[in-house]
Amino acid sequence: MYEIEVESRFSATHALPLHNGATEALHGHDWRVVVSLAAAELDSCGMVADFCDVKKILDEMAGRLHHQNLNQLQLFAGGIPSAENVARCIHNLMTNDSTWGHLVQAVRVEEAPGCWAGFRGPGARALGA
Numbered sequence: 001m002y003e004i005e006v007e008s009r010f011s012a013t014h015a016l017p018l019h020n021g022a023t024e025a026l027h028g029h030d031w032r033v034v035v036s037l038a039a040a041e042l043d044s045c046g047m048v049a050d051f052c053d054v055k056k057i058l059d060e061m062a063g064r065l066h067h068q069n070l071n072q073l074q075l076f077a078g079g080i081p082s083a084e085n086v087a088r089c090i091h092n093l094m095t096n097d098s099t100w101g102h103l104v105q106a107v108r109v110e111e112a113p114g115c116w117a118g119f120r121g122p123g124a125r126a127l128g129a
Contacts, residue, residue, distance in 0.1 A: 003038045003105070004047075006054045008065040014081040017054065031086070032110040035060055035094055037103040049100040061093045083109050083117035091119045 013028040035058055039048045065073070070081035075089050091107040108118040 001038050001040055002048050003036060003055070004049065004051065005034050005036050006051060006058055007032065007034045008055070008058045008062040009033065009095060010062040012065050012068050012070050014070040016080060016082055029111050031062075031065070032089075033058065033090055034108045034110075035090070036107075037091045037100065038105045039103050049103060054100065055095055056057065058090075061090050064093075070085075075083055083111040083115070084112075084119065087117050087119040093122060 009030065009032050011028060011030050013026050015024050015026040017023050029122065036056065037048050037054065042048065064075075066087070069104065070076055073081070076085065079085055081116070087107045087109045091104060094107065095101040095104045106118055106120040109118050110116050
């Protein structure tokens with residue numbers, strides 16, 4: 001199995017519910033996003049997917065979130081913009097690409113240095129397995 005990873009970044013704010021029933025104060029993060037793609041065979045150019053193509057789409061997705069209050073975005077309507085849900089949202093947006101979206105295995109987001117959350121779509125294999 002071949003794998004590639006592509007990274008992007010964005011800055012955004014959010015406020016999450018706390019376990020005591022309160023809501024935390026609105027605060028911001030410099031988010032880091034990594035998308036992982038995998039394929040059993042390489043394409044005719046010897047790649048899983050072109051880094052530049054994946055980076056362009058990932059940067060567009062991150063751009064939709066950049067300098068936004070995630071609580072106010074339609075992408076999270078009725079949901080909580082936790083790091084886990086940010087990863088799921090970006091995963092869902094990335095899998096919409098008809099050329100290589102089916103190769104998307106997982107999306108990880110780093111909300112703060114050393115604090116990662118991720119989403120792996122149905123049927124995705126565990127990376128490193």
